Amino acid sequence: MKSTPDDQQPIAKTVGRRIPPPIGAPPAPDARAAWTAMAAYRTRAPKGVFAYDSHDQMTRDRERWEAEALARRTR
Numbered sequence: 001m002k003s004t005p006d007d008q009q010p011i012a013k014t015v016g017r018r019i020p021p022p023i024g025a026p027p028a029p030d031a032r033a034a035w036t037a038m039a040a041y042r043t044r045a046p047k048g049v050f051a052y053d054s055h056d057q058m059t060r061d062r063e064r065w066e067a068e069a070l071a072r073r074t075r
Contacts, residue, residue: 043069044066044069
């Protein structure tokens with residue numbers, strides 16, 4: 001039994017691996033800075049699950065939320 005389709009080549013070599021930090025070790029300063037920056041990012045889209053009848057309705061809502069966020073940022 002073949003594990004890869006005929007048009008695919010098997011992976012021959014792994015170049016590198018991420019070594020997880022030891023359990024209980026605090027994160028590196030650059031990782032903490034990245035987490036802090038990500039935590040400050042706000043999408044301004046309301047929370048929840050939305051069901052739309054069409055892609056156009058979804059696009060209108062998303063564009064309205066982006067415009068409102070842009071207007072808040074420029075104030």
